[in-house]
Amino acid sequence: MTLFVNRLTQLDVSWWCPTRGLVGASWQVDVELDGELGEDGMLFDFGEVKPWIKQRLDAGADHTLLVPTRAPGLELHDCREGLCVRTTLPWTMELRAPRQALTLLPWREIRAERLADHLAAELMRRPPPRVSDIRLRLREEEIEGAAYTYSHGLRRHAGNCQRIAHGHRSRLHIWQGGKRVPELEREWAERLADRYLVDQADIVTDEEPAWKQMLTSRYRTAQGQFFLRLPRERCEVLPTPTTVEWIADWLARQIAGETGRATRVQAFEGIDKGAIAQASP
Numbered sequence: 001m002t003l004f005v006n007r008l009t010q011l012d013v014s015w016w017c018p019t020r021g022l023v024g025a026s027w028q029v030d031v032e033l034d035g036e037l038g039e040d041g042m043l044f045d046f047g048e049v050k051p052w053i054k055q056r057l058d059a060g061a062d063h064t065l066l067v068p069t070r071a072p073g074l075e076l077h078d079c080r081e082g083l084c085v086r087t088t089l090p091w092t093m094e095l096r097a098p099r100q101a102l103t104l105l106p107w108r109e110i111r112a113e114r115l116a117d118h119l120a121a122e123l124m125r126r127p128p129p130r131v132s133d134i135r136l137r138l139r140e141e142e143i144e145g146a147a148y149t150y151s152h153g154l155r156r157h158a159g160n161c162q163r164i165a166h167g168h169r170s171r172l173h174i175w176q177g178g179k180r181v182p183e184l185e186r187e188w189a190e191r192l193a194d195r196y197l198v199d200q201a202d203i204v205t206d207e208e209p210a211w212k213q214m215l216t217s218r219y220r221t222a223q224g225q226f227f228l229r230l231p232r233e234r235c236e237v238l239p240t241p242t243t244v245e246w247i248a249d250w251l252a253r254q255i256a257g258e259t260g261r262a263t264r265v266q267a268f269e270g271i272d273k274g275a276i277a278q279a280s281p
Contacts (some may be wrong), residue, residue, distance in 0.1 A: 024167020063160035146185035
């Protein structure tokens with residue numbers, strides 16, 4: 001017998017790509033489970049297995065940086081913060097973070113299908129009673145119109161959002177004069193694609209001339225010490241924390257200022273949640 005749960009949960013992560021760099025992702029998680037029926041006529045109680053799977057995914061890959069340890073131009077070693085990742089392709093990055101903020105995978109690249117198989121195998125190490133196999137499918141939200149990926153970290157967040165390099169794939173809605181403006185949505189999605197959004201307060205000054213073209217952020221949270229150095233051109237600096245509420249406000253103000261028109265922005269943080277902000281020129 002096979003039972004399924006579509007959209008059981010979602011994963012919001014960033015992953016390192018040797019051609020795109022730091023990429024945010026949001027995947028819906030579909031699950032299939034094989035097993036034998038019990039005397040009660042059920043394979044298991046949905047009310048028990050759904051939180052069991054979600055809890056393990058939340059405690060594992062979710063809100064981490066997925067690191068393909070065999071990717072070209074990538075080095076990994078221990079450091080005082082926990083683990084250090086250095087890259088040269090497609091551009092230079094140095095990240096230092098506690099181990100739980102990274103998911104290390106012995107691959108050359110991250111693929112959603114392979115990650116789904118890996119996560120299913122992890123779940124099957126201690127399966128629920130009567131479950132003989134678990135299969136996962138990771139799929140992107142179907143979005144008509146503009147969408148972009150971004151990465152960030154929230155120093156003041158009490159949960160796993162405090163990790164300095166996790167991300168999202170998000171839709172973007174922009175209104176002016178009471179109507180959606182697809183041209184502006186596409187323009188801003190392109191401007192923000194694969195960018196790192198950083199709070200001005202988290203930036204530290206590098207005195208070394210070699211780092212003039214780089215942006216360095218550093219902070220400490222309950223989970224430990226975090227450090228990230230990226231090319232400035234890959235970053236967008238906000239004067240506030242990079243919560244979705246402040247992202248929506250920042251976008252509304254930027255767009256209203258550039259276009260000279262009152263603007264309403266609906267910004268998403270991954271799938272099905274976000275914030276709305278309005279601004280006038």
